[in-house]
Amino acid sequence: MTDPLSALEAAVQALPDDRTLRVRYAELLADAGRHGEAIEQASVVLREAPEDDAATAVVRRAALAAAEPPGSTPAAVPAGAPPAPSDRHEDIDWSELEASIANPTEPPFVERVVAEHDEELVAEAAETAEDADPVAELRRETVRLADVGGLEVVKRRIDESFLQPMAHPEIAAAFGKKLRGGLLLYGPPGCGKTFLARAIAGELGAHFISVTLSDVLDRFIGESEKNIHRVFRTAREHAPAVLFFDEMDAIGAKRSGNTFSSFRNVVNQILVEMDGVDSQNDGVYVLAATNHPWEVDAALKRPGRFDRMVLVRPPDDDAREAILRVHLRRRPIEGIDLGDLVRRTKGFSGADLEHLVTTAAEKAMTESIRTGSVRPMRMDDMRAALKEVKPSIGPWVQTARNVAEYSNGSGEYDDMVEWLREEKQL
Template identity: 45%
Template sequence: MADDQVLTDMLTMLDRSPEVLALRVCVIELLIERERYADALAHCGTALGHEPGNAQVLGLMMRCTTALSGSPAAASVPETAAPAPSSAATAQPDFDWAAAEDEVGDIIEPAFVRGVPTEFVTDDDAATVERPALRLADVGGMVEVKRQLELTLLGPLRNPELAKAFGTSARGGLLLYGPPGCGKTFLASAVAGELGAGFYPIEITDILDIYTGASERNVHSIFEMARRNAPCVLFLDEVDALGHKRSRMHASTTMRTVVNQLLTDMDSATHSNEGVFVLGATNHPWDVDVALRRPGRFDRMIFVGLPDLAARTSILHYHLRDRPVAGIDLNTLAADTDGFSGADLAHVCTSATQLALADSMRSGQVRPIGMADVRAALAQIRPSTGAWFESARNVVEFANGDGSYDDLATYLRRRKRR
């Protein structure tokens, strides 16, 4: 019965936050455990609609289809299995990429791609904390976001005496919010790099557990881990899914107690979080419990909008740099993709690659990706953040009485004039 309640709670959370991939993957795994393969397969399709080609989801889909076919090999299919890449995709003919290098400058990893060089520090509990080599200067564009990070967090930490003189500090948490796929996680990693601190990223699947009381213990253990590895940036992704308003959780005792534990561990009155910098990310800050936004918790917010021209150029360059290309005009493509998120741009590059790969397989020879391929991909792909901006406009118009979303309101007015 407890197991069923956990699944019910997670399905309810998924209804509120359908774009949270980690949450949907957790639901898929629970459905597979209960041998509800058809339901799990439907969720796999939805997940791939949000993130095409995700290896973990493809592996789960393979398990479902194998089980539904009646094959006894279902249990042996690895969870993260994914189709092996075609040899044609890895062929790299000679091509001139120097012009694009001159336009973009140094190769800058876009602010939504994980996998930067790190060294790892592992403590006695076998949990891993990263030490990112990334800095904010390595993040393309996002000048205003970087300025706000410097003002609200990095500046006070670098100048403690000045901060003390002005009666301010960097205590508490900082919440990054904005449309999905625009670099919140990557920015948090860059902040850790700026501070020379460890980076401890946490998703909702790292916390939720089917056993009573285990989720709360997981929350406390995570904070204890961060305290032992101080200085450390503890990054809580999808805070709205974890810290949803308790007033809307009447039927979910499990999630109410998890939120209460999170509040307790963030409270400096009950725990010493010296050297632990809590960063959160959410697409829907208006759904976060108000207690989590009080002083000493997530009391500061920074809006992370769509990538600007410089960021789009960097993102496109990154996703095409290791692929055979010819005649790609990055500046033109960046100008033509205003309104696309970083994830959308990655999807465009992947789709263009698939078109060139399909043509290469038909001819038996590698044909580089060209502007025609990218144009064809752009004709099929539309920006994915439209629904988010509709919700954001409603919040700005009807729920901004305290001015919490003034920066969002300014951003929406600026984009409307374009």
């Protein structure tokens, strides 16, 4: 026969947010004499619901029972009253003992009437404590879309579908368009999705808040959801603001395939913050970037959330030339043929191009150290680096091809299908 305590323990582990279940488990622990565990379980409930009378009663009962001398039988104690002194302490003058203590300690549990102004002070202190350790950094962006080399198709689509409605609020309002939005940038790794998000913030003249998985995920129950609420609250307080979630496939992964309740609750909290009944997101533009949009929970891509998706393609010829110029600009160079490099680097991501220039620079630097004088980077260095540095987006392209062929029934990846056909990958 299954032990009720073991069964309840398993149930609490499976449903950690069920307060009624956890209180019942705490009551049984107290009945079994496991007072410390009972207090611990009831305290979890009280952290989330301080007004829970049942959990409070368990803590009081377990604490009083734990304080009884071994072998004694606890007497019935009215709620809130201290236990009566045992007979073996009859000869103690309690008044004299109390008077001799210069700094008497407070009882373990007290009930105090909180005045209205006290409640305001408590709320203000709690808010100040939260803001003292911000979840993510708030900053102003100075980059613009013009600073993004190439990618004209991508920039034009972002401008038409996202920026123009936001820049003309009076026209948008006439058509019932609210001053909020969600945009999901996706594509191969290292192709500038984060830089594009910063440029969008710059175009809007908005604050920029960048959030990663490490910023929001917490090991303690309920803290991850609080972190999500805090970043949204910060964005609302500093509107207009761009709230950017990097690696959205990690933060908002499919709940159906997630065995950890913390991850599922994070997705639920994002949904509530983006279009819940009480959400006030006017002036908050929520952007996200991911390499694998097919791993993002489907609910996050429905209307009112990340309902627009834009493929950030690998850099085209103009973009590759611009990226190479940026990384070569502050290095000593001589006889660099940019046109030849652009032709040789088709299929390279922006990160690949940076790695290519860094590798060539290391070769020139090594020879300069050996000879004792600075020798500029030359095409020989770039060609040698091209033999070592290869495009890194191959695995992503293979996965994208499979998604395009077998998982695009709704048409949400049509722009990716178009690009794959242009590149003769389909």
